Amino acid sequence: MIVLDKVTKVYKVGETEVHALKGVSLKVRPGDFVFIVGPSGSGKTTLLEIMGGLMTPTSGRVLIDGKDISKFNDWQLSLFRRNRIGFVFQNFNLIPSLTALENVLVPMIPEGITKSLEKRARELLKEMGLGHRLHHTPGQLSGGEKQRVAIARALINEPLIVLADEPTGELDTATGAMIMDYMRKLNKENNLSFVIVTHDVEYIRKSDKLYRIKDGLLHHVRRVG
Amino acid sequence: MLLFAVKSLSRNKTRTGLTVLGLAVAVMGVVSLLSISEGLRESVISSLEKVQLVLVTSEDAMGPSVSVLDESLMSDVQRVEGARTVAEAVIYPVVVGEERAVTTPVFAMGIDPGQDKSMKNPVISGGLVAGSMFSGTSGHKVLLSKKIADKYKKKVGDTITINGVKYKVTGITDPKISILNSMVFVPLDTAKQYSGKGQDKVSVFFVEPEDPEQASALARRIELSVSGVSANTVSEMAGTAESLLAEIDAFFVLISSFSIVVGALIVMNTLYMNVLDRTAEIGVLRAMGWTKDDVMKEVMLESFVLGIMISGAGIALSHVLKYAVLDNLLTFPTTITPWLMLAGFLLAVTVSLLGGVYPAMKAAGVDPVTAIRTE
Numbered sequence: 001m002i003v004l005d006k007v008t009k010v011y012k013v014g015e016t017e018v019h020a021l022k023g024v025s026l027k028v029r030p031g032d033f034v035f036i037v038g039p040s041g042s043g044k045t046t047l048l049e050i051m052g053g054l055m056t057p058t059s060g061r062v063l064i065d066g067k068d069i070s071k072f073n074d075w076q077l078s079l080f081r082r083n084r085i086g087f088v089f090q091n092f093n094l095i096p097s098l099t100a101l102e103n104v105l106v107p108m109i110p111e112g113i114t115k116s117l118e119k120r121a122r123e124l125l126k127e128m129g130l131g132h133r134l135h136h137t138p139g140q141l142s143g144g145e146k147q148r149v150a151i152a153r154a155l156i157n158e159p160l161i162v163l164a165d166e167p168t169g170e171l172d173t174a175t176g177a178m179i180m181d182y183m184r185k186l187n188k189e190n191n192l193s194f195v196i197v198t199h200d201v202e203y204i205r206k207s208d209k210l211y212r213i214k215d216g217l218l219h220h221v222r223r224v225g
Numbered sequence: 226m227l228l229f230a231v232k233s234l235s236r237n238k239t240r241t242g243l244t245v246l247g248l249a250v251a252v253m254g255v256v257s258l259l260s261i262s263e264g265l266r267e268s269v270i271s272s273l274e275k276v277q278l279v280l281v282t283s284e285d286a287m288g289p290s291v292s293v294l295d296e297s298l299m300s301d302v303q304r305v306e307g308a309r310t311v312a313e314a315v316i317y318p319v320v321v322g323e324e325r326a327v328t329t330p331v332f333a334m335g336i337d338p339g340q341d342k343s344m345k346n347p348v349i350s351g352g353l354v355a356g357s358m359f360s361g362t363s364g365h366k367v368l369l370s371k372k373i374a375d376k377y378k379k380k381v382g383d384t385i386t387i388n389g390v391k392y393k394v395t396g397i398t399d400p401k402i403s404i405l406n407s408m409v410f411v412p413l414d415t416a417k418q419y420s421g422k423g424q425d426k427v428s429v430f431f432v433e434p435e436d437p438e439q440a441s442a443l444a445r446r447i448e449l450s451v452s453g454v455s456a457n458t459v460s461e462m463a464g465t466a467e468s469l470l471a472e473i474d475a476f477f478v479l480i481s482s483f484s485i486v487v488g489a490l491i492v493m494n495t496l497y498m499n500v501l502d503r504t505a506e507i508g509v510l511r512a513m514g515w516t517k518d519d520v521m522k523e524v525m526l527e528s529f530v531l532g533i534m535i536s537g538a539g540i541a542l543s544h545v546l547k548y549a550v551l552d553n554l555l556t557f558p559t560t561i562t563p564w565l566m567l568a569g570f571l572l573a574v575t576v577s578l579l580g581g582v583y584p585a586m587k588a589a590g591v592d593p594v595t596a597i598r599t600e
Contacts, residue, residue: 045598054512054594075516082514089597093509097236098229107513109226110522157514 002028002051002161002193007060007070009046009216020046022216023060028161031191033184035204038213044197045165047213051195052085052163053077064160082107086154090166092146094138094153100125100145101134104152117156124152128182144175151182161193162186168200180206230526233499244495245534248573251484252539256561256569257546258477262470264559277437278348278402279308279444281430281456289429290316290332294454296425301451302432307443309435312340312348315413316428317420319388322377331373333387333409335416335427337362344433349398349410356381356396361412367392368410371399387411388419402459406557432456485576488535492580496528500588507588508596517589524588528581529574536573540566 009021020043028034028051038044049055050062053069054077062070069080081087094103104121105113125134128148138146147167154162164183168176180203187194196207204210210221234241281302286292296313303311315335334349338358341347349368350358359366367387369379374397377385384391387409400406417424434443440458447456457465500507507520515523543561551559 049594052512075518078511078514078516078519080514081512085514087512089509093505093597095506095509097232102228102232106229106510107515109229110515110519153513 001030001063001065002026003061003063004047004051005061005063007047007050007057007062009043009050009055010058019216021050021057024213024216024218026211026218028193028195030160030193031187032193032195033187033206033208034193034195034211035207035209036195036197036211036213036218037199037201037204038197039199042213043216044199044213047218048163048165048195048197051161052087053080082110083157084160086157086159086162088147088150088154088162088164088167090169092138092143092150092170094146094149096138099135099137100130100141100149100152103138103149104156107153107157121152121156124155125149128152142175143171144178147171147175147179148182151179151186155186155192159192161195164194164196166198166200167196168198168203173202176200177203226523226526227530230523230530233503233523234527234530237499237502240495240498241531241534244491244531245538247491248488248535248576249538249542251488252535252569252573253542253546255477255481255484255572256540256543256565257551257559258480259474259565259568260543260547260559260561261551261555262473262477263562263565264555264557265473266467266470267560277434277440278459279432279434279440279447279456280459280462281432281447281451281454282428284453284455286455290318292316292428293422293426294428294430296427298451298454299427299430302430302447302454305432305443305447305450307435307439307446308432310340310344310433312344312431312433313337313413313427314429314431315416315420315422315426316408317416317422319409319419321373321385321387321409331407331409333411333416333419334405335411335413335420337413344431346401346433348402348405348431349400352398352400354397354399356394359395359412363412363414365390365392365415366395366412368396368398369394370406370408370410371397372406373409385409390419481572485572488573488576489580492528492531492577493583495531496524496581496584497587499527500524500584500591503588504591505596507591508593511591511593512597520591521585521589524585525578525581528577528585531581532574532577535577536570539573540569543569 004024004026007021007024011018011020024047036044036047050057056070061068064084069077072080095106101121104124105117108117122134125131128151130145130148133141133145168179171179183194184206186192212219212221282289282292283294299311299313302308316332319331319333321331336349338360341349354371358368367385379385379394381394381396383394385394434440444456444458448454510520547559547561
């Protein structure tokens with residue numbers, strides 16, 4: 001379980017202090033499919049980055065299975081991200097010179113690529129309907145295919161949670177809906193938690209829990225099912 | 226991670242290719258310079274060490290070709306205890322063939338065939354491989370060293386132009402002392418006439434000792450007994466040559482160190498540009514759990530791969546330069562020993578690794594949040 005307890009984040013932009021998060025509390029249970037919606041600059045990406053151990057909060061606690069990661073150093077946070085978190089980005093962030101299969105394996109390169117890892121990467125890509133695209137580079141893939149590769153990459157480490165930042169932002173409506181369906185399917189079949197940040201209200205009916213974030217404050221909108 | 230490093234380098238093939246080529250030329254320069262001194266060491270010193278002979282020159286001369294001795298001193302040298310045979314010689318630079326541009330220095334040596342033959346181990350005629358030694362001390366007759374005969378494609382009976390005058394080739398010799406390997410040998414009086422040293426002047430005396438073991442003692446006695454001369458055994462000259470070569474090596478190493486600095490800067494520039502181009506990507510790697518050490522390791526691995534590529538290309542280019550240019554230009558063969566190749570390899574890899582340190586630190590310092598958001 002992931003618990004955010006009164007988390008604040010203050011940035012300094014020159015001499016000005018920007019309060020991106022103003023005491024946010026949130027619980028994500030195993031198998032939750034959480035949507036966080038909000039306008040640009042509302043603090044939703046900052047919230048996701050704190051949950052994923054990409055940055056530490058100014059105050060408050062971030063508990064992952066009872067451990068407070070806000071006290072972790074850079075090395076501990078890196079290993080935490082590598083072993084427990086899957087990230088999906090709006091613009092896919094695939095490495096152009098690598099094939100789809102290699103891109104999926106990238107997070108695990110420092111650990112060493114074993115036969116079983118490679119097998120898992122192939123299986124993930126097949127599950128995503130990309131069995132015929134294993135050796136294609138991102139330049140040879142469509143937007144939807146790229147995002148499916150990115151999702152497979154997020155799953156290679158068997159994460160505790162997948163954090164997706166505007167995963168449909170670069171896709172057309174039909175492809176975006178397909179990507180959302182993939183994530184929902186993964187969530188249901190594997191009881192895998194997802195936190196999806198978006199400003200697109202099109203897909204919010206797919207969520208279990210819906211939050212709205214505005215001016216650094218998080219509001220619970222509804223719980224489905 | 227190695228495959229990842231190779232793929233990262235192959236992303237900008239032109240940049241990587243130019244870096245490899247630029248540094249390979251530097252490595253080629255270093256390896257070739259050292260191969261020249263190695264070749265000199267092998268061909269000159271090893272042959273000098275085998276011959277027990279005393280060479281007498283004028284005291285202030287920097288080398289045999291600029292030495293001027295009074296011919297009358299020959300009898301004084303002959304009288305020194307332990308001297309078996311003395312042969313005089315005139316050495317002077319010449320232009321061989323019709324060529325106007327002199328690419329390789331050639332020296333002519335004027336000798337008295339009678340004196341040479343009277344030696345127990347004749348210096349010049351001892352190495353005859355074709356024809357015969359000319360007779361007498363005058364006339365336009367010449368004995369060619371094998372290397373010169375090969376270079377100008379001359380055989381016994383042909384004529385060859387030396388300083389614009391035609392000489393008849395009577396024989397071809399391959400002397401034991403390799404410094405004589407690129408000389409032409411003419412009658413003594415002819416040499417006196419053309420060298421401009423004067424009728425009663427010569428350049429050197431070759432002195433054969435009674436006892437080869439006592440060559441060094443003989444050289445000391447000659448210096449004590451005959452004023453104004455310097456006497457050295459050929460093996461002592463090898464020692465001098467060795468110390469000279471050590472100085473040349475030191476000079477070559479100095480030049481090489483400039484290449485190292487330039488090379489390291491080139492690698493640094495290439496890898497730094499690569500890191501800058503890939504800031505967002507490095508941010509993503511960090512976001513996905515690569516530690517700072519992992520990122521640093523990856524960039525250092527890139528610099529190592531670059532070093533391997535540079536060393537391979539540099540050593541290959543050194544061989545091309547050796548066979549295509551140096552061995553035709555120089556009178557002695559250059560030698561690229563396995564040790565020299567290893568040195569070239571280590572140089573390229575070390576330079577690359579040094580050049581990789583700063584870009585690697587820069588890459589490790591990329592903040593994942595900033596990099597992803599900038600993207």
